Amino acid sequence: MLFEVAKTSDIPEGEARRFVVDRIEIAVANLGNGQFLAVDDICSHAEASLSEGEVDTDRETIECPRHGSTFDLRSGKPKTLPATVPIAIFPVKVEGETILIELEDR
Ligand code: FES
Numbered sequence: 001m002l003f004e005v006a007k008t009s010d011i012p013e014g015e016a017r018r019f020v021v022d023r024i025e026i027a028v029a030n031l032g033n034g035q036f037l038a039v040d041d042i043c044s045h046a047e048a049s050l051s052e053g054e055v056d057t058d059r060e061t062i063e064c065p066r067h068g069s070t071f072d073l074r075s076g077k078p079k080t081l082p083a084t085v086p087i088a089i090f091p092v093k094v095e096g097e098t099i100l101i102e103l104e105d106r
Pocket of ligand 1: 043044045046047048064065066067068069081082083
């Protein structure tokens with residue numbers, strides 16, 4: 001099911017923002033050139049909001065603000081310790097100015 005989460009202008013390039021969609025906390029990152037990627041907002045290591053971390057638009061990663069693990073925004077896999085468990089990724093669709101996220105029916 002597709003959910004409308006934000007306008008493209010809500011997320012500055014090179015940053016991420018947190019949105020709650022269907023009670024799931026999602027971090028949406030703006031990689032520039034109209035590319036947006038969405039992952040779980042909660043770090044898999046402990047309680048931290050990934051949308052408050054730094055986005056690397058070249059490596060396509062987001063860094064946890066708490067202990068510094070970086071996660072691949074396309075696969076959700078941690079690239080550096082201490083996190084070892086992947087985070088969920090969500091398919092993103094951009095229609096005009098609108099960012100939509102696909103969530104599985106539950
Ligand atoms: S809470 Fe994210 S790396 Fe520890």
